[in-house]
Amino acid sequence: MAANCSTGSATEPPGLETQWREIDNLNQQQLRAGDSWYLLDKRWFDQWKEYVHTGDQNSSSYPGKIDNTELYEDLDSYHLKERLSENEDFILVPAEAWHKLLSWYDLMDDQPPLERKVVDLPSTVKVEVYPVEIYLCLSSNLESTVTARFSRADKIHAIHQKIRQHFNVSENAESRLWMRSTDTSSERLRNLNMTVLDACLSSGMTVIMEIRNADGTWPTSRPQIMRNSADEDSYRGPPGVCGLTNLGNTCFMNSALQCLSNTPPLTEYFLMNLYLEELNFTNPLGMKGEIAEAYADVIKQMWSGRHYSVVPRVFKTKVGHFASQFLGYQQHDSQELLSFLLDGLHEDLNRVKKKEYIELKDADGRPDQEVAEEAWRNHLRRNDSVIVDTFHGLFKSTLVCPECNKVSVTFDPFCYLSVPLPVSKERVMEVFYVSLDPMAKPTQYRLIVPKAGRVIDLCTALSQATDVPPSQMAVADVFNHRFYRIYQADESLSCILDRDDIFVYQLNSGCMDQTDEEVILAVYMRERSHYRDYGSGSNSYSTSLFGHPLLMSVPRTQCTREDLYQLLLKRLVRYVRPLDPSEEVEEEEDEDEELYKAQTNGVSDDEGDEDSEEAGPSKKEEETQQSNQADGQNNGPLEASPSSEGEERAEEGESSSEPDRGSSTEEGQSACGSTDTNSQDATDGDQSACAEPSGKEEEDDEEEEEEEDGEEAATCAQANKRVPGRRHYTERRKKALFTIQAVNSNGTTERGMAEAGGSLSFSSQPYIAIDWDPDMKKKYYNENEAEKYIKHQSMDVPHQQTTVQLQECIELFTTVETLEEENPWYCPTCKRHQLATKKLDLWSLPEVLIIHLKRFSYTKYSREKLDTIVEFPLRNLDFSGFLLKKTTNSTEPPCRYDLIAVSNHYGGLRDGHYTSYAQNKDNGQWYYFDDSKVTYAREEQIVTSAAYLLFYQRQDKIRQPTVPPPVPSSTQPENHITSQTHDGVDGASSCVSMETD
Numbered sequence: 001m002a003a004n005c006s007t008g009s010a011t012e013p014p015g016l017e018t019q020w021r022e023i024d025n026l027n028q029q030q031l032r033a034g035d036s037w038y039l040l041d042k043r044w045f046d047q048w049k050e051y052v053h054t055g056d057q058n059s060s061s062y063p064g065k066i067d068n069t070e071l072y073e074d075l076d077s078y079h080l081k082e083r084l085s086e087n088e089d090f091i092l093v094p095a096e097a098w099h100k101l102l103s104w105y106d107l108m109d110d111q112p113p114l115e116r117k118v119v120d121l122p123s124t125v126k127v128e129v130y131p132v133e134i135y136l137c138l139s140s141n142l143e144s145t146v147t148a149r150f151s152r153a154d155k156i157h158a159i160h161q162k163i164r165q166h167f168n169v170s171e172n173a174e175s176r177l178w179m180r181s182t183d184t185s186s187e188r189l190r191n192l193n194m195t196v197l198d199a200c201l202s203s204g205m206t207v208i209m210e211i212r213n214a215d216g217t218w219p220t221s222r223p224q225i226m227r228n229s230a231d232e233d234s235y236r237g238p239p240g241v242c243g244l245t246n247l248g249n250t251c252f253m254n255s256a257l258q259c260l261s262n263t264p265p266l267t268e269y270f271l272m273n274l275y276l277e278e279l280n281f282t283n284p285l286g287m288k289g290e291i292a293e294a295y296a297d298v299i300k301q302m303w304s305g306r307h308y309s310v311v312p313r314v315f316k317t318k319v320g321h322f323a324s325q326f327l328g329y330q331q332h333d334s335q336e337l338l339s340f341l342l343d344g345l346h347e348d349l350n351r352v353k354k355k356e357y358i359e360l361k362d363a364d365g366r367p368d369q370e371v372a373e374e375a376w377r378n379h380l381r382r383n384d385s386v387i388v389d390t391f392h393g394l395f396k397s398t399l400v401c402p403e404c405n406k407v408s409v410t411f412d413p414f415c416y417l418s419v420p421l422p423v424s425k426e427r428v429m430e431v432f433y434v435s436l437d438p439m440a441k442p443t444q445y446r447l448i449v450p451k452a453g454r455v456i457d458l459c460t461a462l463s464q465a466t467d468v469p470p471s472q473m474a475v476a477d478v479f480n481h482r483f484y485r486i487y488q489a490d491e492s493l494s495c496i497l498d499r500d501d502i503f504v505y506q507l508n509s510g511c512m513d514q515t516d517e518e519v520i521l522a523v524y525m526r527e528r529s530h531y532r533d534y535g536s537g538s539n540s541y542s543t544s545l546f547g548h549p550l551l552m553s554v555p556r557t558q559c560t561r562e563d564l565y566q567l568l569l570k571r572l573v574r575y576v577r578p579l580d581p582s583e584e585v586e587e588e589e590d591e592d593e594e595l596y597k598a599q600t601n602g603v604s605d606d607e608g609d610e611d612s613e614e615a616g617p618s619k620k621e622e623e624t625q626q627s628n629q630a631d632g633q634n635n636g637p638l639e640a641s642p643s644s645e646g647e648e649r650a651e652e653g654e655s656s657s658e659p660d661r662g663s664s665t666e667e668g669q670s671a672c673g674s675t676d677t678n679s680q681d682a683t684d685g686d687q688s689a690c691a692e693p694s695g696k697e698e699e700d701d702e703e704e705e706e707e708e709d710g711e712e713a714a715t716c717a718q719a720n721k722r723v724p725g726r727r728h729y730t731e732r733r734k735k736a737l738f739t740i741q742a743v744n745s746n747g748t749t750e751r752g753m754a755e756a757g758g759s760l761s762f763s764s765q766p767y768i769a770i771d772w773d774p775d776m777k778k779k780y781y782n783e784n785e786a787e788k789y790i791k792h793q794s795m796d797v798p799h800q801q802t803t804v805q806l807q808e809c810i811e812l813f814t815t816v817e818t819l820e821e822e823n824p825w826y827c828p829t830c831k832r833h834q835l836a837t838k839k840l841d842l843w844s845l846p847e848v849l850i851i852h853l854k855r856f857s858y859t860k861y862s863r864e865k866l867d868t869i870v871e872f873p874l875r876n877l878d879f880s881g882f883l884l885k886k887t888t889n890s891t892e893p894p895c896r897y898d899l900i901a902v903s904n905h906y907g908g909l910r911d912g913h914y915t916s917y918a919q920n921k922d923n924g925q926w927y928y929f930d931d932s933k934v935t936y937a938r939e940e941q942i943v944t945s946a947a948y949l950l951f952y953q954r955q956d957k958i959r960q961p962t963v964p965p966p967v968p969s970s971t972q973p974e975n976h977i978t979s980q981t982h983d984g985v986d987g988a989s990s991c992v993s994m995e996t997d
Contacts, residue, residue: 013104016052026097031118033153037127038098039080039090039114041068043484047746048101064749066101067108070480078112080130083249083331083911092116092127108748109542119153121197124324128152132196133203136163139178139210139219152197152327156189159196163209174212181205181245181311197320200313202247203329235308238966240267240920242302243309243932247316248329251931255914256338257312258929259901259951261302262918263848264959269386270296271303278349278385286347287322294318295345309932334903334914335416335852335949342415346387355382363409368396368884372843375411383413391415391850394843396884399825399836406829411843416850416949419809421866423857427451427493428799429502431475432789433462434550436506438573442548442789446797449493456489462504465794474505474520474551481545482747483522486765498864499908505551519762523550523568524747524769527777543771545747547786559760564740568770575786576737577779583735737780743769801945806872809853810882814841841884847957849897851950856909865909869945874899877952897952904946917942918951924961936966 013019031037047063054061071090073079084090093101098113107113119128128151135145136159146166150159160177163169177189179201189199189207201207212218240261244254261267269275275296279289294315301310320327323340358378363371376394383392392413399408429449432442447461459470470489477484478501487496496502507520525547552571554564569578741750745767772781816839819825824833855866880895901918915930917937928937 011103016054019104020049020052022100023093023097026094026100029094031125031127033118033120033125035118036095036115037092037118038095039068039071039116039129040066040093040098040101041071042088042090043070044068044746045091047744048105062744062749063105064744064746065106065108066111067746067748068111068114069108071114072111075110080114084129085330086129090114092129117151119151121152121320121324121327124327126324126327128328130203130328130330132201134159134201135204135206136166137206137208138163138167138169139208142208145206150196150201152195154196155192156194156196156199157192159207160192160209163207167209169209169211175209176212176218178208178210179205180208181247181313197317197327200317202313202316204248235306237305237308238920238923238925238963239303239305240922241927241934242307243929243934244298244302245309245311246931247311247313249331250312250316250329251914252332252334253312253316253319253326253337254929254931255903255916256334256341256949257298257315258916258918259903259949260338260341261299262901262921263390263951264900264921264953265390265847265957266386267299267303267921270299275349275386278351280348280350280353282353283347283350286350287318287344289348290318291322291341291344292348295341308934331911333856334905335418338850338903338949339416342387342391346383346385349385349387351384352382358382360410368409368411368843371409372396372411372885376413376844379413387415388413390848391846393846393849396841396843398839398841401825401827401830401834401836403834404827404829406827408825408828416852417810417813418852418854419813420854421809421868421870422802422804422812423451423866424802425451429458429493429496429498430795431458431462431502431504433466434503434505435466435468436472436508438571441574442503443792444789444795445792446794446799451493453493454489455487455491455493458493458502459489459504465792466506468506472507474507476503476505476549476551477501478503478549481547481549482524483549483551483745483767486520486522486551497909503548503551507551507553517556518553519556519766521552521554521762522745522765522767523552523571524743524767525549526741526747526769526771528771528773543747543769545769547783554762556762557759559762561740561760564760564768565736568740569737572770575782577782579735579737579780737772737776739771741769741771743767801867801869803869803871806851806870806877806950809851809870810879814839814882842879842882843885845879845883845895845954847954848900849952849954851952853948853950855905855948867945869943870947871943872899872947872950874939874942876955893954894956896955898955898958899942899950900953901949901951902942902947903949904944905948906946914948915946920961921959922961923963923965925965 014022044063044067047061051061051063068090069075071080071084073081081089086092095115102113116127116129116131118125131149131151133147133149136148137143137145148159148162148166156177160175163177164171164175169175177192178186179189179199180186181202186208191199210218244257246254275292279292280286281289298310298312298315301307316326319337319340322344326332326337326340358381360378361374372394379392379394380388392415394411394413397410397412400406426448427450429447430444431447432444434442445462445465447458447465449458449461455475456470458475459473462468462473463470475487477487477496484500508518524545526543527546529542529544550571552567554567559567569576743750745765747767747769750769816837818837819835821835825836825838826832827834827836851872853870855868857864857866875898877897877899878895879897883895899919900921902916904915904917906913906915915928917926917928919926926937926939926942928935928941
């Protein structure tokens with residue numbers, strides 16, 4: 001099956017197995033700087049994989065044209081959506097693979113290919129999905145800007161040339177460039193050979209060209225593009241009470257930096273310039289001191305007391321240099337950034353200049369104290385820095401072989417504790433239930449199901465609320481007006497995410513697992529939009545999905561087209577107005593006029609017989625079409641008309657071109673007294689133009705219809721005066737509200753539907769579309785009613801948020817667990833890998849203890865964010881009950897800690913916003929840091945379900961504040977957590993839009 005290509009470049013694709021093999025082999029290519037790769041919608045690619053793996057060229061999983069619609073912010077500018085994730089939203093394919101797929105399947109009309117270049121960046125080669133998009137302008141007119149995109153590997157010289165070209169600046173004119181960030185502060189771009197990455201240019205910034213005056217002076221000694229910094233120059237505030245500008249999805253970085261900034265021993269180390277003596281420029285594991293220097297610069301600015309906000313652009317760029325995952329402006333995890341930063345600072349400041357090789361020894365029955373001291377000494381022989389002094393502790397790891405009972409004990413250092421949260425064995429799911437009663441509105445239910453359950457468990461829970469047997473339910477994920485997935489009863493619930501819109505449909509009988517007698521039919525709603533194909537001179541149409549799809553059981557074989565049409569009418573009766581008796585028969589002269597115009601291709605009545613007859617298909621063409629229909633290869637719409645003869649003529653009319661509508665049509669309608677003023681195209685569902693009958697058959701039809709029409713026909717005949725050369729075809733037939741088209745699972749590609757003895761023959765999982773003409777949809781389809789649903793009382797029951805104590809999480813951290821199959825332990829006694837039991841225990845704790853609450857749960861089958869409230873103390877967190885190493889004398893440090901900072905995460909798995917709470921070391925006041933905004937915070941606000949990283953300082957190291965806490969100003973806004981704006985969350989809406997009654 002060759003995909004139609006508007007460019008005419010489509011080729012007949014090879015067999016499905018060959019397609020898969022060719023594309024799979026090409027996708028193994030390595031990235032090379034300068035090569036082009038292309039973004040491809042993940043859903044389309046998954047559909048294609050399913051199609052080629054079925055081995056059936058006529059499968060309903062045929063993906064249709066390549067469709068990247070879901071990757072675009074809008075279809076006007078074709079800008080890529082922000083925060084798209086590779087292998088979740090899109091995949092990358094090399095140019096050769098893209099061109100093969102394009103030649104086989106074509107690209108949706110007007111969509112541009114999403115070509116991206118491979119760039120060679122520090123420490124990595126990667127496809128630059130999001131190039132830097134900046135504004136360009138002249139200093140003489142800052143309002144006139146042009147948007148341009150550059151690779152991070154491009155030189156500033158390329159930007160310089162782009163500005164000259166666009167604004168017609170002479171090559172001889174002397175100029176200089178400035179870059180202005182979002183907070184309007186500007187910097188000079190002096191080195192044109194510097195890369196965009198090295199210059200710290202990011203999307204949303206402006207590059208301004210200033211041109212020297214003819215007299216040799218610059219327009220201003222300090223251009224107007226520079227921010228008036230008088231306010232900031234005169235600003236004096238508490239040191240450390242300083243915001244950080246969001247450079248574009250960098251709230252995760254700002255949150256982690258604020259927590260570290262308010263870690264007293266580390267900040268004092270940098271403020272006192274102690275780091276300068278310990279910079280390690282030769283450590284092969286380090287970053288040549290660049291990370292430490294960039295971090296020191298940020299800290300010094302934040303604690304100068306002269307800035308209400310700092311722009312950490314240089315720091316962000318340095319991080320991207322050495323950790324490619326942080327390149328660009330995607331959302332990341334504050335713990336991920338913190339882990340990299342602590343390790344980077346440690347290696348840049350490592351006092352050990354040359355690391356010696358140390359062979360690790362097993363305990364072999366030796367006392368824990370001896371083994372622990374040996375492990376710590378060995379650690380310090382290779383790792384000695386302010387990070388080790390401040391953040392490193394030691395835990396004991398015990399592994400036991402399940403076969404030979406070999407016990408292996410090691411002591412390992414840690415920089416933070418990642419503690420699990422107690423996970424409930426149940427989950428709450430919200431679903432929309434669609435009853436078999438066509439008059440019943442969908443009902444939204446909140447159900448409690450087993451977290452490790454299957455789809456049948458969801459149906460069982462819903463059955464208890466509806467009294468409908470689970471076997472009569474079909475479960476589907478609805479996305480963008482289509483079925484993203486139809487689930488089987490035995491599938492795991494873990495593949496259903498909380499953000500998915502799940503619909504459960506009641507079926508006629510127990511056929512969730514389809515039978516020989518019945519099949520589940522997927523029904524989409526589509527609206528046709530007509531357009532003129534100027535290449536061929538004919539009219540055609542495109543379709544767009546709307547509304548909510550349906551699942552319904554229909555007979556697999558004993559179902560005619562008319563049966564299907566009537567079934568659909570009954571199913572849609574709540575929001576589709578039926579035809580009145582007076583509307584059920586089309587106006588004969590309307591049809592006559594439309595048919596005549598279609599046949600003559602708009603030729604006037606005077607132009608005679610010859611032109612009129614040429615518009616109809618030949619008898620040979622009619623026979624060919626009938627033959628194709630008998631073979632089940634008809635790709636036209638399933639006309640919802642009672643007569644097969646009318647259906648065939650309607651299908652032939654689908655390819656008719658529609659002429660311009662002249663005044664003669666309106667006059668004819670008026671003369672016939674027509675009340676239907678909707679003008680329909682040749683392809684419309686309620687008036688499909690039919691091919692002209694020929695010979696005796698035509699004459700018989702005309703005579704028969706004229707007899708049936710009676711006086712009304714005579715009136716119309718008088719109005720039209722029977723012009724010579726004009727064919728009159730006056731058949732009365734039922735008007736259809738819509739046409740029915742067999743489609744693929746995406747609802748995009750139209751397919752043929754097999755027939756056997758007048759009945760339709762459905763595939764294993766058939767999909768059809770109900771196609772509406774815009775005028776018919778407006779007149780008969782009630783969109784407001786279709787969107788309504790009812791909330792079941794279960795939705796009113798407040799969701800009980802789980803609360804646990806921090807101590808419970810620490811206990812879980814020290815619980816015995818069995819290793820997973822993907823991570824076995826090699827037993828030295830058995831000489832093979834074993835799924836050993838493992839237990840972690842705390843041995844010694846650092847001065848500053850970072851506790852990472854593992855809210856993001858990732859397994860092979862599921863992903864979720866846990867919004868459990870963890871009750872953590874602000875003071876006197878006692879670890880004495882968790883330490884194996886017992887305090888034996890007064891010289892041992894105590895085990896009590898006080899909270900000094902918290903990194904918060906609001907939102908879900910893929911988007912959200914990071915903020916932080918922190919206590920100022922100088923005045924003891926708590927503050928809330930939300931990017932550049934800083935407000936006072938109260939202690940009772942700190943414990944929330946958003947808490948993600950907890951920073952505790954040991955009490956014996958805490959110094960008393962040196963200045964009194966400030967008195968909050970009445971003009972200072974209070975900090976309300978619920979009012980915070982979340983990156984990518986605020987304003988987001990569900991994919992399913994419905995109205996409640």
